[in-house]
Structures are given as C-alpha cells and as structure tokens.
Amino acid sequence: MHRKEDARFVRGRGTYVDDVNLPGMLYGAVLRSPYAHARIVSIDTSAAQAHPRVKAVITGQVLESLKLAWMPTLSYDTQAVLATDKVRFQGQEVAFVVAEDKYSARDALELIDVEYEPLPAVVDARKALDPEAPVIRDDKEGKANNHIFDWSAGDEAATDAAFARAEVVVAQDVLYPRVHPAPLETCGAVADFDKVTGKLTMWCNTQAPHAHRTVYALVAGLPEHKIRVISPDIGGGFGNKVPIYPGYVCAIVGSIVTGKPVKWMEDRSENLMSTGFARDYHMHGEVAADRDGKIRALRVKVIADHGAFNGTAQPTKFPAGFFHVFTGSYDMEAAHCAVTGVYTNKAPGGVAYACSFRITEAAYLVERLIDVLAYELKMDPAQLRMKNLLKPEQFPYPSPTGWEYDSGDYPKALRLAMDIAGYEELRKQQAAELQNWLAGDHTGTLTGIGISFFTEAVGAGPRKHMDILGLGMADGAELRVHPTGKGVLRISVQSQGQGHETTYAQIVAEELGIPVDDIEVVHGDTDQTPFGLGTYGSRSTPVSGAATAVVARKVRERAKLVASAMLEVDEGDLEWEKGRWYVRGDREQGKTIQEIAMAAHSSLELPDGVEGHLDATTVYNPPNLTFPFGAYICVVDVDPGTGQVKVRRFVAVDDCGVRINPTIVEGQVHGGLADGVGMALMQLIAFDEDGNCLGASFMDYLLPTSVECPSWELGETVTPSPHHPIGAKGVGESATVGSPAAVVNAVMDALKPFGVRHADMPLTPAQVWRAIQGRPLRT
Ligand code: MCN
Numbered sequence: 001m002h003r004k005e006d007a008r009f010v011r012g013r014g015t016y017v018d019d020v021n022l023p024g025m026l027y028g029a030v031l032r033s034p035y036a037h038a039r040i041v042s043i044d045t046s047a048a049q050a051h052p053r054v055k056a057v058i059t060g061q062v063l064e065s066l067k068l069a070w071m072p073t074l075s076y077d078t079q080a081v082l083a084t085d086k087v088r089f090q091g092q093e094v095a096f097v098v099a100e101d102k103y104s105a106r107d108a109l110e111l112i113d114v115e116y117e118p119l120p121a122v123v124d125a126r127k128a129l130d131p132e133a134p135v136i137r138d139d140k141e142g143k144a145n146n147h148i149f150d151w152s153a154g155d156e157a158a159t160d161a162a163f164a165r166a167e168v169v170v171a172q173d174v175l176y177p178r179v180h181p182a183p184l185e186t187c188g189a190v191a192d193f194d195k196v197t198g199k200l201t202m203w204c205n206t207q208a209p210h211a212h213r214t215v216y217a218l219v220a221g222l223p224e225h226k227i228r229v230i231s232p233d234i235g236g237g238f239g240n241k242v243p244i245y246p247g248y249v250c251a252i253v254g255s256i257v258t259g260k261p262v263k264w265m266e267d268r269s270e271n272l273m274s275t276g277f278a279r280d281y282h283m284h285g286e287v288a289a290d291r292d293g294k295i296r297a298l299r300v301k302v303i304a305d306h307g308a309f310n311g312t313a314q315p316t317k318f319p320a321g322f323f324h325v326f327t328g329s330y331d332m333e334a335a336h337c338a339v340t341g342v343y344t345n346k347a348p349g350g351v352a353y354a355c356s357f358r359i360t361e362a363a364y365l366v367e368r369l370i371d372v373l374a375y376e377l378k379m380d381p382a383q384l385r386m387k388n389l390l391k392p393e394q395f396p397y398p399s400p401t402g403w404e405y406d407s408g409d410y411p412k413a414l415r416l417a418m419d420i421a422g423y424e425e426l427r428k429q430q431a432a433e434l435q436n437w438l439a440g441d442h443t444g445t446l447t448g449i450g451i452s453f454f455t456e457a458v459g460a461g462p463r464k465h466m467d468i469l470g471l472g473m474a475d476g477a478e479l480r481v482h483p484t485g486k487g488v489l490r491i492s493v494q495s496q497g498q499g500h501e502t503t504y505a506q507i508v509a510e511e512l513g514i515p516v517d518d519i520e521v522v523h524g525d526t527d528q529t530p531f532g533l534g535t536y537g538s539r540s541t542p543v544s545g546a547a548t549a550v551v552a553r554k555v556r557e558r559a560k561l562v563a564s565a566m567l568e569v570d571e572g573d574l575e576w577e578k579g580r581w582y583v584r585g586d587r588e589q590g591k592t593i594q595e596i597a598m599a600a601h602s603s604l605e606l607p608d609g610v611e612g613h614l615d616a617t618t619v620y621n622p623p624n625l626t627f628p629f630g631a632y633i634c635v636v637d638v639d640p641g642t643g644q645v646k647v648r649r650f651v652a653v654d655d656c657g658v659r660i661n662p663t664i665v666e667g668q669v670h671g672g673l674a675d676g677v678g679m680a681l682m683q684l685i686a687f688d689e690d691g692n693c694l695g696a697s698f699m700d701y702l703l704p705t706s707v708e709c710p711s712w713e714l715g716e717t718v719t720p721s722p723h724h725p726i727g728a729k730g731v732g733e734s735a736t737v738g739s740p741a742a743v744v745n746a747v748m749d750a751l752k753p754f755g756v757r758h759a760d761m762p763l764t765p766a767q768v769w770r771a772i773q774g775r776p777l778r779t
Pocket residue numbers: 183235236237238239352353354355356496497498499500503504535536537538539540541542656657658659660661662664665668671728729730731732733
C-alpha cells in the first residue's frame with residue numbers, strides 16, 4: 001500500500017513549522033558564542049535595542065531574573081538557555097533578539113557587543129579527566145573535574161576469569177566519531193502565549209510532543225493543561241528533534257515578553273554546530289576466544305564524550321543508553337562493559353541519528369572485534385560468525401548483560417544474505433584478483449567483502465525499568481468509530497517521515513476490517529492525542545503499534561456486545577471474521593462493523609452494562625523490548641593509489657518480525673543504509689584544538705547521495721515477536737545500526753593484504769591512503 005501522507009507531500013502541501021504564520025508574528029534569532037570556552041565579561045545590548053524593528057533583546061541576565069537561565073536536560077543535568085557566566089562550546093546560545101522580520105533580527109545580532117575572556121578548551125575526551133584539564137562545569141557547586149558518570153554492566157569477575165583462561169585474546173581501540181543527524185528541515189518553533197487565557201501554544205518540530213509539554217510545565221511553571229504542543233509535518237528527525245533546545249525556550253520567553261507570537265528557525269550551520277549530535281564514543285574492546293574461533297568473553301571500556309551539558313535522552317537507569325547489548329548476536333560465557341561519561345567543550349547531545357540508544361556504537365564495536373579476531377585467527381569472517389551466532393533454540397535468550405532477546409533465527413538470515421551476495425563466488429574472484437596484484441598487475445582496484453550481523457533492542461520500554469525524567473515509557477491510544485463506520489485513531493507518537501498515518505491505519509484496518517482509507521490517524525498535538533513518550537529508539541511500532549492493535553481489539557469486543565443485541569443471540573455464539581461478527585454455524589446471520597457502528601449510536605436497546613457508541617482507549621506498557629536483527633554484506637572496490645572507496649554492492653537481510661507495510665520497511669532500510677555508508681565513508685563533525693567546529697556546513701559535513709550509494713539488494717526473514725500483539729518489531733534504525741560495520745569491514749578486508757587490521761571512520765580517501773602507506777602488499 002502506498003503512503004497516505006504522500007498525497008500532500010508530493011504536491012508540496014505539507015505543513016512544516018516554518019509554514020506556520022500567525023497574525024502579528026515576530027521573529028527570533030540567536031546570538032552564538034564564537035569561542036568553545038570563554039568567560040563572559042560583559043554584554044552590551046543597547047545598540048541592538050535601539051534598532052527600529054527590534055522588539056526585545058533577551059540575555060542570560062534577563063532570564064536569570066525569571067529563573068529561566070538554566071533548564072533541566074533529559075538526563076538530569078542542567079543546560080544554559082542563554083549563557084550567563086561562561087560559554088562552554090562554540091555556537092552556544094548567548095542572546096536572543098526578537099524583531100519584526102527575520103532579517104532585522106539577524107542584523108541586530110551584530111549590534112550586540114559581548115566581551116569574552118577566552119579559556120583553554122577541552123577537545124579530546126580522553127584528556128578531559130586529566131588533573132590539569134580546565135573545569136567546564138564550574139557552575140555546579142563543588143565540581144572540580146569533567147566527570148559525568150561511571151556506569152557498567154555484566155559480570156566483571158566472570159569476564160576476567162574467562163579472559164585469564166582464554167587461548168587467544170585480541171584487543172582493539174575503536175572510535176565511533178561524532179556525527180550529526182542533519183535532518184533536511186532544521187529545528188524550529190512558533191510560540192504563542194495568550195495573556196488573556198494564559199494558554200501557550202507551541203508549534204515545534206519535536207519528536208516527543210507530550211514529553212516536551214510536561215518539561216515546559218516543569219521548567220516554566222506554566223500549568224500543563226494550559227500548554228498545547230503541536231508538532232506538524234516534520235522534515236526528518238533522526239533523533240535530532242528529541243531534546244529541548246534553548247531556542248524553543250527563548251521563543252516562549254519572547255512571546256511572553258512581547259505579547260506576540262514568536263517564530264524561531266535555525267539555519268543549517270546552527271543546526272550542525274549546536275544541536276544534538278551523535279556517537280563520539282572512544283571504545284577499547286577485547287575478545288577472548290579459543291584457537292578454533294569459539295568466543296568466550298568480551299570486555300569493553302568506553303570514554304563517552306557528552307559535550308558541555310549532558311543533554312542525551314535515554315532511559316534514566318541507562319546513562320550509556322542500551323550500549324550493554326554489545327555482546328551482539330553471539331553466544332558467550334561472560335561479558336563486561338564500563339562506560340565513563342565526560343564533559344568537553346562541544347555541543348551537548350549524544351543520543352541521536354538512528355542510534356537505538358547507543359546500539360549503533362555497540363553493534364559497530366562487536367562487529368569490528370569479530371573481524372579483528374578473524375584477522376588474527378586467519379579465519380573467514382562469515383565462518384567465524386556462523387560458529388558463534390546464537391541458535392534458534394536458545395530463544396528467549398538471556399544475555400550476559402541482562403537482556404532477554406525475544407526471538408530470532410540468526411543463521412538463516414546470514415545464510416540468506418550470503419546466498420543473495422553469492423559469497424563463496426565473491427571470495428574466489430577476490431582471491432584471483434589478489435594473485436594478479438601480487439604478480440605485479442596494479443591497474444585495477446581491490447575488492448573488499450564486509451559482513452555485519454546485528455541485534456537491536458527497540459521499543460522502550462517496560463515501565464518498571466524505563467523512564468525519561470521520571471515519565472514511564474508507556475503509550476496511550478484512542479480509537480473512535482463514527483456512526484457511519486469511519487474511524488479516528490489518536491496516538492501519542494509522531495512521524496518525522498516514517499509513514500505513521502499509513503501504517504497505524506493499516507493496523508486498525510487489519511484488526512477491524514474497516515477499509516484503510518476510512519481511518520484517519522491523528523498525532524502530534526497534545527490537545528488531541530493521549531499521553532505517550534514519543535518517537536525515537538524505533539519504539540513506535542513496538543509500543544504505539546501494539547497500543548493500536550490492543551485498542552482496535554477492544555473496539556472489536558465492544559462491537560461483539562452490540563452485535564449480540566442486534567442479532568439477539570448470546571455473545572458466546574458469535575464468531576469474528578475480518579470486518580464482521582456472525583452467528584456460529586450460520587454465516588448468513590451476521591453484522592458488519594459498519595452496521596454495528598450505526599447500531600451502537602442508534603436507539604437499539606443494549607444489554608445492561610454495555611455503553612453506547614463504539615470507541616475505546618488503552619495504555620500499552622510493553623512487557624519487553626523487541627529484538628530485530630539482520631545480516632548485511634557490503635562489497636567495495638578500493639583504489640590503493642588514491643584511497644578512494646566505491647560501494648559496489650550492498651545486501652541487507654532484515655528481520656523485523658511481521659511487516660505492517662513492506663514498502664515502508666524497505667524505505668526505512670534504504671535510508672538507513674545510505675546513512676551507514678555516509679558515516680563509514682564521509683561524515684564527521686570535527687574540531688580543531690581550540691574547539692572550533694569544522695563541520696558546520698554541507699560543504700564540510702558530507703552527506704551521501706545516490707552517487708555514493710549502490711542499488712540496495714534486500715532480503716527478509718520473518719521471526720515474529722512472541723510478546724507483541726501483531727508480532728512486529730521496530731525497524732526504523734536497523735540499517736543505520738547494522739551498515740557502518742559492514743562497510744568498514746569491507747574496506748578493511750580489501751586492505752588486509754597490506755597488513756591493515758583497523759582504521760577509524762570516516763574512511764575518506766585520505767584516511768584509507770594513509771593506512772596503507774609504507775606497507776607492502778603481501779598474502
Ligand atoms: N514498520 C512496519 N513493520 C514493522 C516495523 C515498522 O511496517 N515490522 C513501519 C512502521 O509502522 C513505521 C516505520 O516502519 O511506519 C518505522 O517504524 P519503527 O521501526 O517503529 O520506528 P518509529 O516509527 O518509531 O520511527 C523512529 C525511527 C528512528 S528512532 C529514527 S532516528 C528514524 C527512523 O525512524 N528517523 C527517521 N526512520 C526515519 N525515517 C524518516 N523518513 N525520517 C526520520 O527522521
């Protein structure tokens with residue numbers, strides 16, 4: 001089925017935040033710090049105030065008087081809305097100008113005179129805890145270093161014992177560098193505070209409207225029922241639109257101060273420089289194994305760069321997100337990871353870009369380690385994986401770090417990917433090609449074949465274990481069937497391009513037999529939808545998708561009672577088939593869901609205790625996460641002369657359980673694969689030693705295009721989730737989680753004859769070329 005929402009998108013009729021224009025609306029612009037670390041000596045706003053079209057200039061000092069200079073982050077830290085004492089990263093918000101048009105607002109920024117006293121910056125996370133490192137967060141009482149948290153998972157003693165016994169131990173430092181989700185639409189908001197009603201309406205492209213509303217209520221002290229957050233069409237989120245940014249708060253304050261609606265939209269550089277980035281994990285991984293390749297244990301130490309404010313969004317109990325699924329898809333005795341989070345003079349964030357709460361980092365690490373082990377043991381990486389993959393009969397599988405994988409058939413997925421790729425044949429071609437190279441024919445490129453196998457944990461989450469800022473992660477859903485049999489579904493999650501208006505209508509259609517075009521999905525408006533924590537961590541299908549199936553089943557049960565009154569039979573005598581209840585043994589005697597809907601609203605006398613109308617509500621608290629998985633194979637051509645990498649082929653076999661809309665799933669996978677190729681080969685938010693951001697435009701921060709992407713070759717297996725009402729697992733981040741390792745493994749495979757075991761992403765031509773310099777080709 002085609003996506004319903006595309007009817008407006010392909011006609012250019014979507015409504016994005018920047019399309020919201022209110023009468024009398026003013027425009028805001030943010031003055032940002034040119035320094036990564038500096039003390040603010042003074043701020044003179046008088047010239048800006050005097051600009052004829054400027055309506056307000058807000059500084060940290062103004063906010064301080066309103067007790068709004070600092071706001072809580074989603075990780076129980078604090079973040080400056082506008083800097084008061086110091087600036088702590090380049091691009092940090094220093095002042096906010098509100099003017100009659102956006103050009104005047106920008107012009108007025110240049111009239112603000114800020115005197116800074118530059119301080120040394122902490123750029124390398126691995127040096128953040130050095131005793132001589134400047135202290136970034138001296139706003140926190142008694143804080144004398146840049147330490148945020150230490151967190152660990154797994155059994156350390158058992159892991160150490162397994163390492164002590166091991167025949168083979170290999171270690172590898174692996175960096176997952178800082179990247180940025182870079183959605184095409186940048187972040188923005190229109191805040192409209194009505195002084196008469198005391199109601200704040202906030203149009204803003206957030207992925208989590210309800211969570212934002214609650215946080216605004218807590219921060220600004222506004223009553224929650226007087227806040228309406230509307231998240232209209234969104235041009236891509238990828239996790240970038242989960243946090244609350246200072247710009248949003250400034251827009252709200254601007255509206256309160258001026259009494260007019262205030263619009264704030266970032267430009268591209270502001271988005272890349274100051275909003276939620278992703279990754280920045282410095283990982284040291286070790287694997288213990290037998291000489292025949294049987295893995296015994298994994299041990300990992302991580303330094304996590306969280307930037308200047310700990311603004312990541314992850315369930316409270318898990319400061320490193322779900323990184324502790326780093327044992328991946330493999331069977332082993334023991335595992336342990338220790339993660340240390342540190343402050344640096346960089347933009348805050350850390351959990352974004354289809355991260356699955358840090359599973360991207362975890363999957364990349366373990367898949368690199370497996371290849372490093374294969375390199376040392378001189379084993380084929382596919383064989384090594386097959387030897388260690390979990391077996392179907394091990395599910396539900398309790399992992400050494402505390403997860404319970406719900407279902408899977410891993411060897412089948414890997415075998416299918418190998419068959420689609422023609423793996424054995426590829427290896428033969430590669431060997432022949434290498435012989436030519438060794439014989440002196442250096443005219444062509446070198447083939448590399450890379451495999452990755454990933455397991456994700458998505459659908460946060462069981463309320464018992466998971467909350468964000470104390471808010472449990474259950475999702476509400478409401479379904480109302482009108483008298484004529486048309487339905488409205490209201491859900492708490494919000495689409496940034498994933499096609500929710502289609503897929504959730506499909507779930508209702510499947511459960512009730514109402515045509516999919518007769519169901520409207522309402523989302524993204526806190527006044528119109530039930531509470532829920534929003535879209536991220538591929539949780540919509542596992543949580544809100546389940547809520548949708550459950551609420552539709554409740555309506556079906558209600559319809560049964562109405563049908564029993566209509567047919568004058570006992571409800572126990574009714575059978576369901578898609579779209580109607582009928583009398584068991586007499587198929588002719590039945591009522592369609594549309595007939596039942598009309599009757600439910602009519603004068604028909606209903607049995608005692610049965611309410612009229614046809615609707616239901618539910619709150620779904622998932623019993624467990626869902627564990628999608630996949631097997632990816634990438635084939636690259638590497639030119640040793642230039643370091644250029646071309647992705648020749650990419651095979652992706654995904655298993656996300658039952659697929660609601662196969663086309664949308666394929667689209668999700670295509671997008672994620674492009675993301676993975678981009679991260680592996682070209683994307684990087686880099687900094688110089690003073691903390692200047694070097695990646696703040698699309699000239700420097702390279703996104704992949706169709707030119708760099710091959711024609712994806714997809715395959716699928718279907719292992720339903722046993723605990724999800726329709727057996728579906730999330731898929732929105734799978735390909736981004738799984739694909740970088742396949743690309744990097746492929747490039748390393750091509751470089752193996754040069755004796756190269758590992759090089760860090762992004763594998764730009766320069767990075768690849770450097771890795772092989774001074775290394776003669778050998779077998
Ligand atoms: N789906 C399906 N069958 C399944 C699983 C999913 O048909 N078994 C469909 C779903 O119904 C939904 C889509 O696939 O329409 C993605 O579902 P899901 O995996 O539940 O992920 P979410 O809807 O929660 O989306 C979030 C996820 C995340 S966290 C990021 S980051 C990301 C991603 O989605 N950001 C995206 N994909 C994106 N796609 C677009 N176009 N834009 C983004 O910003």
